[in-house]
Amino acid sequence: MSAISVTGLRKSYGDHVVLDGLDLTVPRGTVFSLLGANGAGKTTTVRILSTLINADAGEARIDGHDLTREADAVRAAIGVTGQFSAVDSLLTGEENLLLMADLHHLARRDGKRRAAELLEQFDLVDAARKPASTYSGGMRRRLDLAMTLVGSPRVIFLDEPTTGLDPRSRRTMWQIVRDLVAGGVTIFLTTQYLEEADELADRIAVLDNGKLVAEGTADELKRRIPGGHIRLRFADPGGLDSAMGLLGDATRDGDALALRVPSDGSLRSLKTLIDRLDDRAVEVEELSVHTTDLDDVFLALTGNAKNEKVAIR
Template sequence: MSSTRTRPAIAATGLRKSFGDQVVLDGVDLSVPAGTVFALLGANGAGKTTTVRILSTLLAADAGDVRVAGHDLAREPDAVRAAIGVTGQFSAVDNLLTGEENLLLMADLHHLPRAEGRRLAARLLEQFDLTDAARKPASTYSGGMRRRLDLAMTLVGDPRVIFLDEPTTGLDPRSRRNMWQLVRDLVAGGVTIFLTTQYLEEADELADRIAVLDRGRVIAEGTAEELKRRIPGGHVRLRFADEQGLDAARRVLGQVSRDGDALALRVPSDGSLRSLRALLGRLDDQAVQVDELSVHTPDLDDVFLALTGGPTDEKVTIR
C-alpha cells in the first residue's frame, strides 16, 4: 500500500478559533483516513461549519496545525485548494444559468480546454441524473436536483477531498437517500468525504468514523457501533418456548430481567460478538434451549443525548 493511501487525508491538531469572547473551537484534533467518509456530528452552533471553513482555507484558525491531502494548510493553501472541493449548506448554483452552463462555467474557471469541459459536463450530467434537465434554468430545479448539480460542479476540479457541510438539509427523504448513494459512489472511487450533519441517521448510514463535537470540543470519536457500545442500555433479548426454559435460563444467567409478560428475558450486553458467544456458551453448557435471540443496542440518538447531557431534540434534528 502506498504512503499516499496510508497517510491521513486530513490531520488537524489543536485547532482553535474564537470570535471575540466566544470560543468556537477549543483544541480540536481530527484524523481522517483517505478514501473514507468522516462525519462531524453536532448541534447548531457546535462549531461544525467553522471547522469546515478552516480546513478548506476559507477561514484562518487562531491556533493549530493542519494538513489536508498531504499539504500544510498554513504554508501551502493553494495546494490545499487544488486538492479539495466544498459543497456548503447553501447551493453555489447560479439560478440564471442552465445546469449545463453552470458546469461549463466551472470548467472555464478550472482552465479546462473547451472540448474537454463539454465532455466532462456531459459525463457529470449523466452521472448525477441531470441530462434531461441540462438545458433548463437551475431556478426550475427541485432542491434535490440543485444539490446534485452543486456536487457535480464541485467534481469539475477532480478533488481528492470533498467537504460536505450539511448537504442534505431541507431535502425530502428520497432526495436525501439519492445524495447518500452519490456519496458512497464517490468514496468507492477513492475520494475522501468530510461530512458535517445534524442528522443522526445520516451519520449512521454513511460514516466510517464519527466525531461528536460539542461546545467546540470533540467529546467522542469512533465508528457508529463503537460509540453505541459506550452507552448503557444495550441488551440481548432471549425468548423461550415455555416457562421451564425461561426459568432454566434465569438460573444460569443470574442478573437478568423478564421482558414484560412475554416468555423472554433481557440480558445486559454491549452487543459485541465476543459477549454473544460467551452468553450462548453459558446457555449451551447447561442445555438451555433458546427459541429466539435479538440484539438491542443504543442508537446514535441515545449516544448524543448521553454524551452532550441535553435533550436530544434540542441538540439535533432527527429525520
Template sequence: MTIDHARSAIAVKGLRKSYGDHVVLDGLDLNVPQGTVYSLLGANGAGKTTTVKILSTLINADAGEARVAGHDLTREPDAVRAAIGVTGQFSAVDNLLTGEENLRMMADLNHLGRAEGRRRTTQLLEQFDLVAAAGKPASSYSGGMRRRLDLAMTLVGSPRVIFLDEPTTGLDPRSRRSMWQIVRELVISGVTIFLTTQYLEEADELADKIGVLDHGRLVAEGTADELKRRIPGGHVRLRFADTHGLDAATRLLGEVSHDNDALALRVPSDGSLRSLKHLIDSLDERAIEVDELSVHTPDLDDVFLALTGNPKDSGTQTTTNENSQNGKVTIR
C-alpha cells in the same frame, strides 16, 4: 495522537479558533484516512461549519496544525484548494444559468480545456441524472436536483477530498437517499468525504467514523456501533410462552427486570454479537425455550443527546423483521 500522514486525507492537531471572547474550537484533533467518510456531529454553534471553513482555507485558525490531502494548510493553501471540493449549506448554483452552463462555468474556473470541459460536463450530467434537465435554468430545478447539480459542480475539478457541510438540509427523504448513494459511489472511487450533518440517520448510514463536537471540543469518536455501546440502556427482551420458561430463565440469569403480565424478561446487554451469543448459548444449554427475543440498542440520538448534555430517557429498538418499521430485532 499519532498520525500516519501517508494514509491520512485530513490530519488536524490542536486546532483553535475564537471570535473575541467566544471560543469556537478548543484544541480539536482529527485524523481522517483516505477513501473514508468522516462525519462530524454537533448542535448549532458547536463549531462544525467553522471547522470546514478552516480546513477548506476560507478562514484561518488561531492555533494548531492541519494537513489536507498531504498539504500543510498554512504553508500550502493553494495546493490544498487544488485538491479539495466544498459543498456548503447553501447552494452555489447560478439560477440564471442552465445546469450544463453551470458545469461549463466550473470547468472554465478549473482551467480545463474546451474539449475536456465538455467531456467532464457530459460525464457529470449523466452521473447525476441531470441529462434531461441540462438545458433548463437552474431556477426551475427541485431542491434535490439543485443539490445534485451543486455536488456535480464540486466534482468538476476531480477533488481528492470533499467537504459536505450539511448537504441534505431541506431535502425530502427520497432526495436525501439519492445523495447518500452518490456519496457511497464517490468513496468507492477513492474520494474522502468530510461530512457535517444534523441528521443522525445520515451519519449512521454513511460514516466510517463519527466525531461528536460539543462547545468546540471532540467529546467522543468512533464508529456508530462503538458510540452506541457507550450509552447505557441496551438490553435484550425475552418473551416466554408460559411461566415455567419465565421462572427457569429468571433463576439462570439472576438480576433482570420482569414483566410478568407479558411473560417477559429484560436482560442488560451492550448489544454486541458476543454478549448475544453468550445469552443464547446459556439458554440453550438449559433447554429453556424462548418464544421471542428482541435486541434493543441506543441509537445515535441517544448518543448525541447524552454526550452533549441532553440525555434522553428511552432507546430505539433495532430489528431484522422485514415487516416491522420500528427498528426492533425479532427472532422467533
C-alpha cells in the same frame, strides 16, 4: 498518507470559544464524519479547513499542503458543498457546470466535456437545459455536488449535504458518495443524520463544546455506550414473574408483561439467556434484541461541557 491532518486547532469569537484544540487525522480515500449538536463547531471546522476563515491557532495540512502557507494549493485540491446550495436558479444545469468550468480556468472544450461527464454521472442529462429553478430538491443537491466536482478535487467537504432531502434522494446521494470514495476521493462529512454517518463513515468523531469527546468506527463508539438490551414479552403475569425471579438484573414493565434484560447484543449473551429460560421451562411469547445505535452515542457524549475525550484505538 493522510488527506487531512489537524493539530491544536482553535477558534473564538470574542469570549465564545468555538474550537478548543481540535486534533484530527483523516486517511486518504475514506469518509470521515464529524458529529455534534448545533453550535458544536462543525461548520466552523469546515470553514477553516476549506480556507474560508482563519483559525486563531493550530496547524493543518490538506492533501499534503500547509493550510496557512499554501492556501492556494489547498484550494486547488479541495471541493466544498455547503449547507446551502450554490446553484444559480436562473441558469440551466449545464450552464451552472460550465460556469464552474470557467472559474476553474478550463479550456472551453475541456469544460464542455467535463460538464457532459458530470451530467451523465449525476443522472441530469434530461434536465441539463432546463432552468435549475425547476429542479427538485434532490436534483439541485446532485447538481450542487456535480459543480463541486468540476475541478476534480481530491478532498471534498460535505457540510450537511442531505438536509431536507426525502429518503430516496438521500440514499441516491449516499451512493454517489460511496462511488466517489471508491475512486480515491476523501470525504469530510458533517451531518445531523446519525444514520447517514453510520452508513457512510469509515471513522466518526463526536464534537462537543469545541472539543472532540470521542473518535472511532461506528461499531467502536457503540460498544463504548451502555444501553443494549433484550426485551422479553410474556403471555401472562405468571411467566413474567418466573422470568423476573430468574433474571435478577432485568427491568420489569408490568403493564406490558415485559422484561428488559441488559445485553451487549452478542450471540453468546443471547444464547445464554435463552438457555437459562429453557432450563426453567419459562415460555416467552416475544423476544427482540435492541443494540446501541449512534443516537445513544450522540446523546451520551454531547451536551456536557465536562466530557473528556474517549480514546478508541
